[in-house]
Amino acid sequence: MHLFKKIFSKSRAQEGGIFFDTIQKILGFTPDTIDHYKRAFTHRSTNKLDAAGNPLNYERLEFLGDAMLSSVIAAHLFNQVPSGDEGYLTKMRSKIVSREHLNELGRDLHLIDLVESKVLTQHFGENIHGNLFEALVGAIYLDKGYIYCEKFIHNRVIAPYVDIPKLEGKVISYKSLLIEWCQKEKRTFHYDVFEDNGIDAQKFFGVKLSIDNKIIAKARATSKKKAEEIASKRAYFAFQEKINNK
Template sequence: MIVRNIRNRIKLLFSAEKKLYSSLLNLTGFCTNRIELYKIALTHKSQTMRQKGRSLNNERLEFLGDAVLETVVSDIVFRHFPKKSEGFLTNLRSRIVRRESLNKVAESIGLTPYISVSNNSTSHNSYLGGNALEALIGAIYLDLGFRACQQFVVRKVLPVLGSLKQISEEEVNFKSKLVEWCQKNHIKLEYTLKQREGTDDNAPLFVSKVLLENSMAGSGTGYSKKEAHQNASKEVLALLRRKPKYVQTIMKKRD
C-alpha cells in the first residue's frame, strides 16, 4: 500500500495530466490509479466520447455509483441507529441520496466546474451535479474499492449535509418542491383527492393523484390529505429524476 501511494504521488508530479490528478486528489481525498475512469465520470452524455467504436459518457458509472452510494449509506444509518425501524432508516437514506442533497454536495466540494457538458444541456438539467457525483462514486469504486467509497461518503458527502440526527429531523415538503419545479418549467400541475375506506380501525384513507399537463403522473395514499399529497408528490419527483425521457414528453405537451 505504501509503495503504491508513493508511486501514485510520483505519477501526480510528472504526469502530463497532473492538473487533473491534483484536482481529483482535492475532490476525493485519494490518489487515483485509473484516471480514465474519472474522465468518463465527468463526461455528460451531451459530450459523449468515442473510443474503439464505443460511446463513453458517465451514465453507466452513474448507475453503478447510485447502487454503491445506497449501499454505503444503508450501512452507515443501520449501524448509527441500531434501535430504529426499517421505515425510519429508509426515509433517512432517501434524504441523503436524493438529488437535491447530491447537488448540494457536488457544489460544495467543487465538482460541478469539472463536468464536461454542452451549454444547452446545462440549462435543462438541474440534476447535473448530483448525477456526476454518483458517477464519481462509481469511478472510485472501480478504482479503489468499496472501503474508499465509504471513506468518501463519510469525509466528503455527509459533512455537507449535517449530522445524521439533523438530517433525520428535516421535514421534506415534497409538494412544495414539485410545485416549485412545475412553476420553474411552466408545467401545468393539478391534484385530485378521493377518500376511501381505511383499515380495520376505520380511519379514512385518502388517495391523491398528480396530473402534469393533464396527464396522470403519479399517486399516493395517506391517513390525511396532506400525507396523501406529499406521498403522491414524492412519487412524481422520483419519476422526474429517474426518467429524463418522461420529462421531455411533458415538456413537449406543454409546448
C-alpha cells in the first residue's frame, strides 16, 4: 500500500511537472485538480477557450478569490474584535485586502513567474501580482473547498500580516484621508496635474497639491494616480498634527 501511494504521488507530480511542484510548495498541500491552478495563471492574451467557447484565463477566478478573501478576513475580524462596529470592521478588512497589500503578497510568492502569457512580464501593470493572488485563492476554493481555502488565507495572510493594533494606524490612501480632512475643516483643495516628460524616456506626470490656494506639496510619478497619492502623503505629513487631532 505504501509503495502504491508513492508511485501514485510521483505520477501526479510528473503529470504537472515543474508547475505542479511549484504550486504544491506555495500551497502547502497537494492539489487534486491541477487544471484549476493552470487557469489561475493563464493571461487573457493567450486567447484560450474552454470546450464551450468561454474565455479560459484567471479573471473569473480573480473575482471568486476576492470574494473568498473578503469572507475569511471578515469572519476573522468578527471573531477577534468583538467590540468593533460595522464601520470599524469594514475599514480594517479594507486595509488587509487593499490592492497594495495583495500586490505585496503576490510578489512575495513570485506568482508572476508562473504566468502563461503572450505579453512580456515587464509590460504588466503593478496590480498583476494581487490579481494572481486572488486567482490562486479562487483556484484553491474550486479544488479543495472552503476549509482548505480558509487555511491557506490564514497561513499566508492572517498569521504573518494581520496585526490589529498596527493595522488601526495604517493609512490605505493618503489622498482619501486628506480630502476627508479638508472637507471636514471646510478647506479648499486642488490637484493640478500636468504631463512631465523631462529628460526621461518614460512618460511622467507631475502634481501640485494646493490647500486654501497655497501649494503644499509636489510629486512626480509614472501615473496621475500615483503622483496624486505621493503629493497627498507629503501634504499629510505637513498637516499631520492637525489631521490626527481632528
